[in-house]
Amino acid sequence: MGQTMPGGGRLVAIRPVFHRRRRGAWPELSGSASIAGLHKTPSDLYQVTFSSRPFFSMSSIISISGVTKTYATGFKALKEINLDIERGEIFALLGPNGAGKTTLISIVCGIVNRSSGSVTVDGHDIGKDYRAARSLIGLVPQELTIDAFETVWATVNYSRGLFGKAPNKAFVEKVLRDLSLWDKKDAKAITLSGGMKRRLMIAKALSHEPRVLFLDEPTAGVDVELRQDMWAMVRRLREDGVTIILTTHYIEEAEAMADRVGVINKGEIILVEGKAELMRKLGRKQMTLELRAPLKALPDGLSRYALELSSDGGQLTYTYDNQSDRPGVASLIRDLEAAGLQYRDLDTKNSSLEEIFVNLLRQEP
Amino acid sequence: MNLRAVWAIYRVEMARAFRTVLQSIISPVISTSLYFVVFGSAIGSRITEIDGISYGAFIVPGLMMLSLLTQSISNASFAIYFPKFVGSIYELLSAPVSYLEIIIAYVGGAATKSIMLGLIILGTAALFVPLRIEHPFWMIAFLVLTAVTFSLFGFIIGIWAKTFEQLQLVPLLIVTPLTFLGGSFYSIHMLPGIWKTITLFNPVVYLISGFRWSFYGKADVSVGVSLGMTLVFLAACIAIVAWIFRTGYRLRN
Numbered sequence: 001m002g003q004t005m006p007g008g009g010r011l012v013a014i015r016p017v018f019h020r021r022r023r024g025a026w027p028e029l030s031g032s033a034s035i036a037g038l039h040k041t042p043s044d045l046y047q048v049t050f051s052s053r054p055f056f057s058m059s060s061i062i063s064i065s066g067v068t069k070t071y072a073t074g075f076k077a078l079k080e081i082n083l084d085i086e087r088g089e090i091f092a093l094l095g096p097n098g099a100g101k102t103t104l105i106s107i108v109c110g111i112v113n114r115s116s117g118s119v120t121v122d123g124h125d126i127g128k129d130y131r132a133a134r135s136l137i138g139l140v141p142q143e144l145t146i147d148a149f150e151t152v153w154a155t156v157n158y159s160r161g162l163f164g165k166a167p168n169k170a171f172v173e174k175v176l177r178d179l180s181l182w183d184k185k186d187a188k189a190i191t192l193s194g195g196m197k198r199r200l201m202i203a204k205a206l207s208h209e210p211r212v213l214f215l216d217e218p219t220a221g222v223d224v225e226l227r228q229d230m231w232a233m234v235r236r237l238r239e240d241g242v243t244i245i246l247t248t249h250y251i252e253e254a255e256a257m258a259d260r261v262g263v264i265n266k267g268e269i270i271l272v273e274g275k276a277e278l279m280r281k282l283g284r285k286q287m288t289l290e291l292r293a294p295l296k297a298l299p300d301g302l303s304r305y306a307l308e309l310s311s312d313g314g315q316l317t318y319t320y321d322n323q324s325d326r327p328g329v330a331s332l333i334r335d336l337e338a339a340g341l342q343y344r345d346l347d348t349k350n351s352s353l354e355e356i357f358v359n360l361l362r363q364e365p
Numbered sequence: 366m367n368l369r370a371v372w373a374i375y376r377v378e379m380a381r382a383f384r385t386v387l388q389s390i391i392s393p394v395i396s397t398s399l400y401f402v403v404f405g406s407a408i409g410s411r412i413t414e415i416d417g418i419s420y421g422a423f424i425v426p427g428l429m430m431l432s433l434l435t436q437s438i439s440n441a442s443f444a445i446y447f448p449k450f451v452g453s454i455y456e457l458l459s460a461p462v463s464y465l466e467i468i469i470a471y472v473g474g475a476a477t478k479s480i481m482l483g484l485i486i487l488g489t490a491a492l493f494v495p496l497r498i499e500h501p502f503w504m505i506a507f508l509v510l511t512a513v514t515f516s517l518f519g520f521i522i523g524i525w526a527k528t529f530e531q532l533q534l535v536p537l538l539i540v541t542p543l544t545f546l547g548g549s550f551y552s553i554h555m556l557p558g559i560w561k562t563i564t565l566f567n568p569v570v571y572l573i574s575g576f577r578w579s580f581y582g583k584a585d586v587s588v589g590v591s592l593g594m595t596l597v598f599l600a601a602c603i604a605i606v607a608w609i610f611r612t613g614y615r616l617r618n
Contacts, residue, residue, distance in 0.1 A: 110617075113613045131367070147453050162369075163370070
């Protein structure tokens with residue numbers, strides 16, 4: 001099972017031909033072929049079948065292809081989204097308010113109907129094979145939306161049942177203990193603090209052992225301690241092989257957590273890149289020199305560096321990035337010495353993901 | 366079939382009924398008792414028998430239907446409207462649950478509650494008036510069929526409603542008047558000519574008539590027509606629910 005076929009298809013089954021096919025029992029047969037390694041098998045005895053479905057199981061766990069969403073009001077929330085989420089990664093989806101982050105998540109999770117396009121979760125189409133697709137997904141929405149009159153214990157077990165999982169008190173207890181909610185198991189949701197409600201939402205999502213976890217703005221309005229706890233939890237989940245997709249306004253969150261970053265703006269994915277790659281490509285560096293003696297004007301020999309001189313003449317700033325064809329730091333330092341400039345201190349800093357993000361959005365028409 | 370999901374939803378719905386026992390059970394019992402005091406004893410003592418049945422006993426099936434209709438609608442409409450209102454419906458929509466399973470769970474929960482209530486009212490009525498049930502099978506059949514049909518109707522209202530006001534609008538402005546004018550407290554034979562015809566357009570007439578027949582063997586319209594009309598209304602509700610789910614109307618848009 002799972003062997004890649006010519007043309008991107010996937011080997012589904014090899015069956016003796018005398019097996020009668022029950023109606024609907026082999027749902028995705030799209031053709032027959034002989035394949036290498038099976039040439040000794042008489043083709044009249046065995047039928048080799050493969051699916052035209054692309055093979056995702058090795059890398060992408062979610063594949064979004066040509067997805068659009070136009071609301072009844074005519075508002076185009078998503079304009080043809082194509083995105084693959086790798087198995088086991090932490091993917092951060094960044095974007096300003098109204099960019100389409102929540103709409104995209106809602107479509108993948110089955111909460112909102114898409115206007116066109118297709119989405120598969122671990123190879124299962126979210127429309128035709130919605131049970132298999134949805135049972136793999138846990139969702140923690142942005143809003144704290146819980147039945148206020150249910151107890152913590154009841155509501156988490158309800159979530160597990162809703163996703164078709166057999167009752168498992170020990171597992172639910174572990175989830176609640178991991179999220180520091182065990183002491184509150186008999187408390188009604190209405191009596192919990194905001195932070196605890198957020199933990200409860202996470203517990204509900206984890207109660208049915210998802211392989212993909214969507215966290216929509218998980219740390220909005222959450223104190224620093226809880227945020228750190230959540231980050232630690234997300235890392236633990238990833239170690240267990242859970243794929244995590246988080247949307248966030250807090251760029252530092254994406255910077256601290258994500259393996260890859262996607263930027264969505266006005267319903268379009270404008271960039272998907274490994275975080276380190278993104279910072280390397282688009283990250284800018286800045287070197288600041290504290291001069292021993294203030295300068296009135298830049299010496300001629302340094303004009304090619306486009307240096308910025310502070311108004312008091314005591315500080316020189318050089319901005320550069322990895323992709324620019326500007327000369328490097330080493331030659332600048334040599335030229336500074338050649339020009340007879342002496343400096344007391346030198347400081348360099350990388351631009352943050354936030355600066356990259358803001359710059360990207362500025363470049364958008 | 367995700368039976369665990371059906372059971373999970375059903376259990377939550379039933380738990381809410383027992384959590385709000387005062388509102389769900391005790392309040393309808395009190396209001397029904399008041400009907401017996403006012404209509405059965407105070408006014409009923411001045412009314413002679415109808416179709417050979419004492420007035421107090423005559424109104425029992427109508428009162429049960431009155432509660433059954435209003436409670437089925439309010440249970441089911443609230444059950445689906447509340448998660449929509451607070452936003453917790455996201456979980457239901459993102460779960461591996463089919464539309465049929467959602468319907469079975471919510472409508473099953475709402476119908477169970479209203480059937481329990483109907484039987485409690487029957488028990489309460491037995492304390493006030495002598496009762497006989499000539500066709501117990503059909504009594505139960507009408508009870509279940511009506512509860513399921515109007516729970517479905519309530520489910521539709523719950524999905525349609527955008528505000529609490531809209532949630533109350535149909536039960537208050539349509540269902541309650543139709544129930545009062547549907548022969549709960551009188552036989553439609555007591556109405557003057559033209560009203561007798563007009564009242565036949567009221568679907569509740571058929572429900573109450575059929576239900577009363579199962580008690581006393583007497584009906585305003587034939588039992589077959591009563592059953593047929595109930596089934597037509599059930600089919601209409603099923604068709605609307607199917608359309609809602611197919612289009613995602615007010616759920617997935």
